[in-house]
Amino acid sequence: NAGVTQTPKFQVLKTGQSMTLQCAQDMNHEYMSWYRQDPGMGLRLIHYSVGAGITDQGEVPNGYNVSRSTTEDFPLRLLSAAPSQTSVYFCASSHLSTGGYGYTFGSGTRLTVV
Amino acid sequence: AQSVTQLDSQVPVFEEAPVELRCNYSSSVSVYLFWYVQYPNQGLQLLLKYLSGSTLVESINGFEAEFNKSQTSFHLRKPSVHISDTAEYFCAVSLRTGANNLFFGTGTRLTVIP
Numbered sequence: 001n002a003g004v005t006q007t008p009k010f011q012v013l014k015t016g017q018s019m020t021l022q023c024a025q026d027m028n029h030e031y032m033s034w035y036r037q038d039p040g041m042g043l044r045l046i047h048y049s050v051g052a053g054i055t056d057q058g059e060v061p062n063g064y065n066v067s068r069s070t071t072e073d074f075p076l077r078l079l080s081a082a083p084s085q086t087s088v089y090f091c092a093s094s095h096l097s098t099g100g101y102g103y104t105f106g107s108g109t110r111l112t113v114v
Numbered sequence: 115a116q117s118v119t120q121l122d123s124q125v126p127v128f129e130e131a132p133v134e135l136r137c138n139y140s141s142s143v144s145v146y147l148f149w150y151v152q153y154p155n156q157g158l159q160l161l162l163k164y165l166s167g168s169t170l171v172e173s174i175n176g177f178e179a180e181f182n183k184s185q186t187s188f189h190l191r192k193p194s195v196h197i198s199d200t201a202e203y204f205c206a207v208s209l210r211t212g213a214n215n216l217f218f219g220t221g222t223r224l225t226v227i228p
Binding site for chain 2: 026031033035040041042043045050051056057064090092094096098101103105107108
């Protein structure tokens with residue numbers, strides 16, 4: 001099925017642990033991004049990519065790393081998890097030509113850091 | 115820089131009553147405008163978009179939004195809500211040039227009361 005696939009759906013980490021949130025899309029979208037959703041704060045952009053080998057920071061990049069080695073995959077790495085990173089994470093993708101309205105969102109990863 | 119303000123964090127409304135969810139934005143350049151909806155425990159879905167042309171845009175499920183350039187607003191309305199409209203609604207903007215990044219408001223939780 002075409003779309004954006006995020007794994008895992010749920011994760012509990014201890015403070016200081018590292019992990020990678022996976023995101024894959026099969027629509028040949030050039031643009032991919034990661035958002036975090038926190039109550040009362042909406043969605044905030046963490047990192048984004050406009051093509052393989054190209055990444056850039058969003059509004060809240062601290063504590064997160066990304067890479068884009070293929071068009072399909074855009075993993076998000078937490079290097080040393082902190083309780084402040086407890087959130088729901090969404091990956092999204094689109095064609096660059098759609099100017100923001102052709103987004104497809106993944107179903108989210110709910111991360112708890114204890 | 116651009117920002118989106120949703121003044122109402124929660125809006126309770128009785129079934130079959132009208133509703134308006136308010137959205138104001140600020141940007142030094144031209145933007146596209148969007149409303150996204152998030153049903154409980156799901157990802158985000160595009161509800162409607164304003165790209166250009168007619169300032170009144172409609173969705174397939176009865177919602178409409180009007181772009182008001184002078185007031186920099188993009189309020190969402192529905193003349194008669196249904197129980198199934200219970201969800202969180204996010205207003206968002208993206209720039210007309212450059213990367214596809216979406217900038218979201220903090221969201222409005224619409225609760226339809228039977």
